[in-house]
Amino acid sequence: MPKAPTQPDVLVLGSHPASYFAAMLLREDPKLSVLHAPIPGEETPDRLVFINPDFFDLHKALAPLKKKLDLQPVYGVRFLANESSVSSEYVGKSIVGYVGAFKQVQDAMLQLAKKEKVMMAEADAIHIDRLDESGAHVRVGEKAIHPKLILLGGNLPEPQLKMLGAAETWEQGVLHRYTYLMLNGEKWVEESAKPMMPMSLDLKGQLCWGWLLRGPHSVQVCVEQPLEAVGRMSPEQLLDHWIDVLVRHGELKTPKQPDVSQAVSIDLPLSGALNQEGVANRTLLVGPAGGFYTACAEDIYPNCWSAIFAADVAKKALKEQHLQDYIQIYRQKWGTTLGDYLRGPQQNLRFLLPLVYRNPVMTTRLAEAILSGKSVVR
Secondary structure (H helix, E strand, O other): OOOOOOOOOEEEEOOOHHHHHHHHHHHOOOOOOEEEEOOOOOOOOOOEEEEOHHHHHOOOOOOOHHHHOOOEEEOEEEEEOOOOOOEEEEEOOOOOEEEEEHHHHHHHHHHHHHHOOOEEOOOOOEEEEEEEOOEEEEEEOOEEEOOOEEEEOOOOOHHHHHHHOOOOOOOOOOEEEEEEEEEOOOOOOOOOOOOOEEEEEEEOOOOEEEEEEEOOOOEEEEEEEEHHHOOOOOHHHHHHHHHHHHHHOOOOOOOOOOOHHHOEEEEEEEOHHHOOOOEEOOEEEOHHHHOOEOOOOOOHHHHHHHHHHHHHHHHHHOOOOOHHHHHHHHHHHHHOOHHHHHHOOOOOHHHHHHHHHHOHHHHHHHHHHHHHOOOOOO
16 A cells, blocks of 8 residues: 655545545546545444445446446335325336445445555544644644645544534534334345335324335335434334334335334434535535435435535645635535435425325426436426
């Protein structure tokens, strides 16, 4: 592995696939020195994730991953009401997405960054001491470095965020609790030549969402609720209700009773990029740090998409006399395209839900809004 430079041009922090992707994109410029470091203590549990097929078209290096990753194709969305007699479905003309393991995608992106000869550093502590007109003064473990720009793709401690001038907490309403339960070892779902993705948009009438993700070797039952709603209904209660809905609709078999106490919860800043600044002092926020999840809790594609915009701005900013002024265009660059994708269906879902179950056109429009960011109203 190449020796880490004393003065890298860019320091990329975080172990999300978007961080590795950003480092790889920056390193494509042979004139740039790039150092990547994971954030100490940052742990991301493995889970199944829905992957938009467009992810593999973001960059030529990603196209081969479609065959290398262990993926389960999805051919459409089936919307399930709380009543077992009410449902509707959208079937795409081709594959609408894939389900894969987060850790496998993460490792694949790490290998791509290494292949691009991104210099890697690991340390039990990272400290941002100060920023001035010449750059950032950072200690990675015992080593002092002086990058001109930072790309932050993970969660730094609050004092470090304060040093960067980044928001220390998310605005109210941004954080959502995503709770999932992996089901292994039994036949939980019927075999299908063209698997669908069952969804609920109104669990217990609360406009909380639920998914059933069928992976290559396991099934994942998951729910999402605004963090402020957790006090009214625990994630375990919501998950248990969603399992019951799936069973009554015939989407999930129960060879044994799922143990919801084994579920894992993580808090995700859904559409956080739309509510919070993505530019700090000599810093661009990408991936999870920038809140580049869709309103529908989609992870890999939108977060990695943000890395493309950040890398492009960073390459140009490093050539400018006033770097801080130039990086301000980051918000405009992603906002013109990625912003619409992050919003998802913004209309009043409580009003639209009866139409979704009765009207095939509205079913299609809502499915396309969730899958590809299209507007429900056309």
